Amino acid sequence: MYQVSKEVATMKTRDGITLVADVYRPKTEEKLPILLMRQPYGREIASTVVYAHPRWYASQGYMVVIQDVRGCGDSGGEFHLFESEIDDGEDTLNWVTTLEGNTGAVGMYGFSYQGMTQIYGAISQHQALKTICPAMIASDLYAHWAYENGxxxxxxxxxxxxxxxxxxxxxxxxxxxxxxxxxxxxxxxxxxxxxxxxxxxxxxxxxxxxxxxxxSKDDYWRRLSPQSYLDRIDLPMLHIGGWFDGYLRGSWNFYEQMRAKSAFQQSLIVGPWCHIPWGNSKGNLSYSQKANNNINEAQINWFNHYLKGINQDKKHSKNIKLFLMGDNKYINRKTLKKKKYTKFYLNSTGLANIRDDDGKLLSKNKNNSEDIIVTDFWRPTPSLGGHNSINAGSFERGELDQRTDILTYTSDYLTEKLTLIGDISLQLKVACNYSSFDISAVLSQVYPDGRVYNFSQGYIRVKEHQENIPIIFNLQPSAIALKKNTALRLSISGSAFPAYDLNKGDSKDAQTITLSIFCTEESFLKI
Structure with missing residues (x-):
């Protein structure tokens, strides 16, 4: 490991704005590749809420540059969310390659905003940028960051x-x-x-x-969404996500888009993490030491490969590394595509919101009942954990599921282990007293002693519903091994506040919304 020094350096953008960066230099005469992070929170933080300090990265044999983006920290100009990052990213790449002692090869890392600046930088197709490691990002800023299913x-x-x-x-x-x-x-x-x-x-x-x-169709979203520029992006990428991160659908989607089009290696790591922190415990569950944050080592191995040529002959046949909750271990896969799906049909006597043993998830449709819930905006259904919450993760929700504004459908206790990996979708036949309403869906594991722990959820805002057309939407992707003698539960409600804003239908003065779920062959969970 190298000894590291730190200096402050500045550059000018094409329109004359000064951007300020910390440069961490290993004490060596050899030329080194550059690792670049561009962020808005003050460069001293440098994403250390989830990553090792830049000194650690520099000690591995890299020149590390942490830059304040325009209008943030000590950098000049005005900050307008994401709007300057394509041009400023290109100007920064031009600048860092002029720093003394570099090889001319640059990699970028960082999560969230710092993940987005990597992709914006890649849009320039700068010859010095060899690889990026975007974590927890949105390929579609509207659908994967600001909104979920509307x-x-x-x-x-x-x-x-x-x-x-x-x-x-x-x-x-x-x-x-x-x-x-x-x-x-x-x-x-x-x-x-x-x-x-x-x-x-x-x-x-x-x-x-x-x-x-x-x-949603406004040009504002198109201009700032990476998927609008896919034809200009093609680099080796290490994509990073978390099962309880609100932007997983963005990372998941961007990985699949790049895998489909790229001439270079695309790898994906998903841990049992929320946005912050990345560790082995979150919510009410611990996932063992195998769930510890492994990204720093993974990124150094990645950068060693693509910026230093170390282990260049190594073949990567399985580019996907997913943490399998329940078994609490990482598994490797070649693709996110499923070979087959399993359907669970909703079944009840109409009391799925009253008794937690009434609603069933069955392999075959058994009846044509109607379950009715009323969302009272005086006491909306609260959000608990999941991915779109400040306090994200898996929580015990057995008491919450007793509320009468939540429908629960539970499978029989499993006679053998059931492993769920990848996409999850829900189709429902519904009716509502308003043409606009929300549906919240939560998937959980149920234990014989009554404990219930969520592992995936989804949410949709229906704008103009036609009663004869089923509603279909995706839940958060997941990977979990449900043990023998536990069960699968689907919980449905008309709100999940404050994770999502309240939808009062067609009237801002509405006090309640009544939602009916029909247990027919058109209402099923697909895993």
Missing amino acids: AFCYELNLAWAIQLGALRARLKEDFSAYKLLYLASRHLPVWDIPVSVEKALRKYAPFYYIWLNTP
């Missing part, structure tokens, strides 16, 4: 906007607004955003209201 991801978006707004207010030395936003971040105002907080958000994090008010 429903606004309220809690995560609000918390993030308040954080970015507070950082901007502090940089602008508006300490009154900073204090307001900081206090709001400690006690997230999900029920009602105070006027003073809204004013500060509109000034320092205007993207939040842009996201709320911009239709």
Whole structure:
């Protein structure tokens, strides 16, 4: 391992804006490849909430550059979410290759915003950028980040906007607004955003209201979504995700898009992690030491291969590494595609919201009953864990499932292990007293003693429902081995607040929404 020094360096963008970076240099005379991270949170943080410190990466034999993006940290200009990252990314790649002592080969790493800046940088097709490791990103900014199946991801978006707004207010030395936003971040105002907080958000994090008010087909989303530029992206990539991360569907989709088109290796690692942190315990469950954060070592091996030529002859026949919950181990696969699906049909006597032993998941359809739930906006169904929550992960939800605004359908106890890997979808035949309504679906594992732990969920906002057409939507992909003598449960409700904003149908004054789920051959879970 190398001794490492640190210096501050600056560059100019094509429009004259100064961007500031920390450069970590190993003490050596040999020329080294560069690892680049571009981020908006202050370069001292450098994604250390999930990654090893840049000094560690530099000690492995790399020059590491951590840059404040435009309008953030010590960099000049104005910050507009994602909007400058394509051009600034290209300008930064031009600059880092002029730093003394580099080989001219660059790799990028980082998660979330720092994952997105990698993809924006790759759009330039800069010859120095040899590989990237995008973690927890959105290939479609609307569908994979801001919204899920048309429903606004309220809690995560609000918390993030308040954080970015507070950082901007502090940089602008508006300490009154900073204090307001900081206090709001400690006690997230999900029920009602105070006027003073809204004013500060509109000034320092205007993207939040842009996201709320911009239709899905607007060109705004197309311009900022990586999938709009796929024809300009082709690099070896190590994709990284978490089973309880709100952006997994973005990482999953982007991996599949790149795998289908790329001439280079595309690898995927998914651990039992939420957005922050990446570790072996989250929520009410522990996944053993095998679930420890292994990404730093994986990335160094990846960069050694693509930036230093180490183990270049090694074949990678199985490019997918998934953590299999339940068995608590990683498994390797060649593809995410399933060879076959299993269907579970919904069955009940009409009391699936009253008794947790009434609703059934069966291999064959047995009846044509109707289950009815009423969402009361005075006490909407609360969100608990899952992927679109600040407190994400797997939680014991046996008590929550007793609510009468939740339908539960449970399989028989398994006589042998059932392993679920990959995509999960739900088809429902429904009726509602409004043409617009929401459906929340949660998949859980049920133990004989009554404990219930969620492992996948999905949410959809239906805008103009036609009663004769079934509703179909995907849940979060997952990988779990359900043990013998446990059961599979599907929980359905009309809200999951505050993970998703409340939908009051066709009337802002609605107090309740009544939703019917029909247990017919058209209502089934597909795993």
